Each structure stands twice: as C-alpha cells, then as structure tokens.
Amino acid sequence: MFTRLSLLLAGLIFSVAALAADNQYVLGVKGLACPFCAYGIEKRLNKVDGVTDIQVDIGDGVVRVTLQEGKTFTEEQADQAVKEAGFTLHSFSRAEGEPGGNDAY
Amino acid sequence: MRTDIHPMGTLALVGFLLAGASTAHAAPNTFNTALPVAEGQSIWREQLVLRERSDSGPMDRKVSVQALGSVLAYGVTPKLAVFGVVPYFFNKELDVTTPMGRINRDTGGIGDVSIFGRYTAYQDDFIGGTFRIAPFLGVTAPTGDDNDRDRFGELPRPLQAGDGAWDGFGGVVTTYQTLQYQVDAQLLYRENGRHDGFARGDETHFDASLQYRIWPRSLESVSGTPGFVYALLESNLVHRERDEAGSSTDANSGGTQWLLAPGLQYISRRWVVEGTVQLPVAEDPNGDAIADDYIVRVGFRRNF
Numbered sequence: 001m002f003t004r005l006s007l008l009l010a011g012l013i014f015s016v017a018a019l020a021a022d023n024q025y026v027l028g029v030k031g032l033a034c035p036f037c038a039y040g041i042e043k044r045l046n047k048v049d050g051v052t053d054i055q056v057d058i059g060d061g062v063v064r065v066t067l068q069e070g071k072t073f074t075e076e077q078a079d080q081a082v083k084e085a086g087f088t089l090h091s092f093s094r095a096e097g098e099p100g101g102n103d104a105y
Numbered sequence: 106m107r108t109d110i111h112p113m114g115t116l117a118l119v120g121f122l123l124a125g126a127s128t129a130h131a132a133p134n135t136f137n138t139a140l141p142v143a144e145g146q147s148i149w150r151e152q153l154v155l156r157e158r159s160d161s162g163p164m165d166r167k168v169s170v171q172a173l174g175s176v177l178a179y180g181v182t183p184k185l186a187v188f189g190v191v192p193y194f195f196n197k198e199l200d201v202t203t204p205m206g207r208i209n210r211d212t213g214g215i216g217d218v219s220i221f222g223r224y225t226a227y228q229d230d231f232i233g234g235t236f237r238i239a240p241f242l243g244v245t246a247p248t249g250d251d252n253d254r255d256r257f258g259e260l261p262r263p264l265q266a267g268d269g270a271w272d273g274f275g276g277v278v279t280t281y282q283t284l285q286y287q288v289d290a291q292l293l294y295r296e297n298g299r300h301d302g303f304a305r306g307d308e309t310h311f312d313a314s315l316q317y318r319i320w321p322r323s324l325e326s327v328s329g330t331p332g333f334v335y336a337l338l339e340s341n342l343v344h345r346e347r348d349e350a351g352s353s354t355d356a357n358s359g360g361t362q363w364l365l366a367p368g369l370q371y372i373s374r375r376w377v378v379e380g381t382v383q384l385p386v387a388e389d390p391n392g393d394a395i396a397d398d399y400i401v402r403v404g405f406r407r408n409f
Contacts, residue, residue: 031230033282038330039374039408040143040180058331059284059324061232086141086183088230 025073027063028091029082034058037087044081048073061090133314134368134381134402135339136291139237139280141225142180150176152404160395165202168264168395171195172216174404184225188243192216194266212260216249217267221274234283245272251300262303263348270298276310284324287316287335299349306346306359314339316370332373337381339366347391357392364397377406 029041038056041063045054050071055064067073075092082089132138134152142148156170175191198211221243229236249267253260262268276293293310320334321327341364348358368381383400390396 028232030232031228031235033234033284034140034287035330035333035372035374036377036406036408037140040141040146042374043146044143056330057328059233059327084144084183085146086143086180086225087235088228090232 023067023069023071024095025065025067025078026091026093026095027065027078027082027089029061029063029087030090031087032056032058032061032063040085041082041087044085048077048081064095132377133289133291133312133316133339134337134370134379134404135341135366135383136289136293136310136312136314137223137241137278138289139223139225139239139278140235140282141183141237142178142186144180144183146180146408148176148178148406148408150174150178150404150406152176152402155401157398157400158395159398160393162393163202165200166395167200169196169198172197184228185222187222188220190219190221192218192249197264197266199261199264208257210255210257210260210264212250212253212255212264212266214250214253214266217245217272218248219243219245219274223278234281236279236281238277238279240275240277242275243273245274247271247300263305268297268303268305269300270304272297285318287314289314289316302351304349306348308346309344311342312340330374332371335370335372337366337368337370339368339381339383340364341366341383357394360388360390360394360396362389362397363387364400366400366402368402375408379404379406 032038032041035058038058042054042056045051045063045065050067050073051065052068053066057064065073065078078092079089132140152174154170154172154174156172158168160166172195173193175193176188178186178188180186193215194213196211196213198209200207200209221241223239223241225237225239227238247267247269249265251262251265251267251269253265272295274293274295276291278289278291281288291310291312293312295308297305297307314337316335316337318333319336321331342361343364344361345359347354347356349355363386364383365386366381366383368379370377370379380403383402385397385399388396
C-alpha cells in the first residue's frame with residue numbers, strides 16, 4: 001500500500017514538473033542591469049494571457065516565463081513585451097533548450 | 106534696508122528639487138536619469154530636502170529651508186515618460202541682522218509645480234547593461250504664493266514659495282549602466298520668467314553621478330533579483346545669472362557654485378531608498394550673494 005502511494009505521488013510530481021517545463025520559456029534580455037528595472041519587465045509580461053509566473057535572473061539577464069497549461073507564448077509576444085518595458089529581447093527559447101524561433105538578434 | 110536673499114532662492118531650490126526629484130530606476134539622488142519608465146508603469150518618489158545657507162557679512166544672513174519634493178512619473182510609451190513635480194515648503198526661514206536687531210521671517214506652502222517630458226533618443230542595450238541619451242523639456246507653473254506678507258511687510262521675492270512667473274527648462278541626460286556601476290550626466294538650462302517687474306536669473310546646471318554597487322559584492326553565486334546597495338558620488342555645477350528688477354540687474358545675486366554629494370542607495374524590485382548630502386567645494390557668488398552651506402536629501406521611490 002505504501003509503495004503504491006509513493007509511486008502515485010512520484011508520478012503526480014513528475015506530471016506537474018513535465019507540465020511546468022512544457023509551459024516555460026526563457027528570454028534573454030539586453031539592457032537589464034538593476035532590480036528596479038526588473039519590475040517593469042515583470043509588469044509587461046504579466047499582461048500576456050496565461051502567464052502564471054515570472055522569474056528574473058538579473059545577473060544572467062534572463063527572464064523565465066511560465067504559462068498555464070494549453071497556453072502558448074510566441075517570440076513576437078515576448079519581443080513586444082520586452083520592448084514595452086524599454087529593453088531589448090536578445091534570445092527566446094522554450095525551457096529545456098527547445099528553440100522557439102530565432103535565438104539571437 | 107533690503108532684506109533680500111539674492112542667489113539660490115526659490116527657483117534655484119525648485120530647480121534642485123526638480124533635478125533631484127525627477128527620476129526613475131536606479132538613478133542619481135540629485136538629478137535625472139535616462140533609464141526607462143516601462144509603458145504603463147508609474148513611479149512615485151518623495152524626497153525630503155534640508156538646505157542651509159549663510160553669509161559672513163554684516164547682515165549675518167542665515168536661510169533654512171525644509172521642503173518635500175513629490176514626483177510622479179508615468180511611462181506613456183517605452184521611450185516617452187512624463188513627470189510631475191510638486192515642491193512643498195514646510196518652512197523657509199530667514200534670520201538677518203538689521204538696525205532693528207536680529208529678525209526672523211518665514212513662510213511655507215506649495216511651491217511652483219513643474220511638468221516635463223523625457224524621450225529616449227538613443228538606446229544601446231547589451232547583456233547586463235545599457236547606454237542611453239534622453240532629452241527633456243518642461244514648464245514650471247506659478248502655483249506657489251508669490252506675495253506672502255508678515256509683520257514686516259511683503260516677504261523678499263527669493264523667500265516666497267513661488268515666483269509668480271511661468272518658467273521653462275530643458276536639457277539632456279545620458280546614462281551608462283552595467284550590473285556593477287552606473288554613470289549619469291545631465292545638462293539643464295532653466296529660463297526664469299518675469300513677473301511684476303522681477304525675474305530670477307536664468308540657470309545652467311551640469312550634473313554628474315557615479316553609482317557603484319557595494320552589495321552584493323559579486324553576482325556569481327546570486328540568483329533571481331536581489332536588492333542592490335550603491336555608494337554614490339555626485340557632482341553638481343550650477344551657474345545662475347543675476348536677478349533682474351525693473352530695467353536693471355541685482356549685482357548681489359547669482360553666481361557659480363560646485364557641490365559634491367556622497368550618498369547611499371538601496372534598490373529592490375519595488376523600492377528605492379536613498380540619502381545624500383550635497384557639500385559646496387567651490388563657490389563664486391556675485392557681490393555679497395548668499396551661499397550654500399549644505400543640502401541634505403533623503404527619500405524613497407516606489408513603482409507600481
């Protein structure tokens with residue numbers, strides 16, 4: 001019984017992780033160099049339909065965007081949101097390295 | 106006997122408030138920056154300004170100002186931001202020696218409100234940094250009281266909360282920012298209008314700032330968006346023409362001064378908390394125009 005519950009829980013965790021990875025995009029942003037700047041990007045990206053979480057890694061100039069299951073996020077949307085924040089999109093990819101279009105500008 | 110305060114009066118203070126209280130992002134404490142305000146983003150700033158001026162002449166004048174600069178910035182587009190600046194004087198006080206003895210005169214209230222726009226004309230973004238150039242242009246409206254009186258009569262014009270005239274100003278600000286440091290520079294020219302036969306001298310400001318990140322020491326082992334602490338050193342070179350009264354100029358007004366301002370700044374995603382002290386390092390007042398002793402600025406910013 002315990003073994004079965006453990007397997008079920010592991011499967012559930014794996015499923016959630018898989019879903020999260022499938023709906024996550026990684027944006028390289030040029031011009032991002034201070035914490036206060038990061039909020040402007042977060043604010044613009046939060047306006048994209050389906051966005052549930054945004055993580056900014058300021059040291060690497062990377063923004064990780066997570067969307068709801070079934071939602072998509074295009075390079076054009078990313079470029080628009082980053083421009084509206086006053087910065088420049090450098091790269092765009094789906095999480096785990098799957099290219100989502102042109103990787104560099 | 107005139108108990109006038111010649112240079113660095115209301116408008117000079119408004120200019121300082123304007124220069125220091127209009128900003129976005131990591132930015133200098135005493136003037137503007139070229140960093141963007143995101144489209145649809147607002148930034149609220151409050152800066153408390155404490156200013157002391159004096160001279161060593163026979164009148165032994167001492168001027169104390171306690172004021173609050175309130176700023177609201179809004180990103181119209183990624184390149185265009187508009188700013189509103191409202192100075193409020195808790196107290197403007199003059200102590201002066203006269204034939205009647207030592208007297209005190211003071212006033213307070215809202216000063217002259219300014220509105221200006223700033224446009225990013227040049228933008229070069231790179232990984233971990235940016236270089237930008239942004240001109241700006243604005244007006245100051247005569248919203249402050251310019252005819253306040255006390256038991257001695259009408260207050261001297263430079264002591265009034267407002268100057269009664271519409272003024273214009275413009276300039277350019279440039280910013281070079283990296284994850285480790287930031288350099289800003291600004292050139293601002295203010296043309297002060299004429300009201301009731303009086304016009305304060307026009308002003309030219311050349312400001313520069315170096316902000317160096319002192320914490321975290323390194324970003325190599327840091328993830329996410331940590332708060333930054335910057336140590337700042339700012340330079341303010343201000344030249345003001347002589348005041349005009351009627352058809353003549355006041356020989357004891359205006360001049361040139363250079364101030365250095367060390368400071369600290371803490372920056373997070375949503376807040377900036379800052380403080381700085383401007384200290385005169387060189388002054389060349391016209392005639393017996395009064396000079397600054399120091400200016401303290403403490404404030405915060407919040408984005409939303």
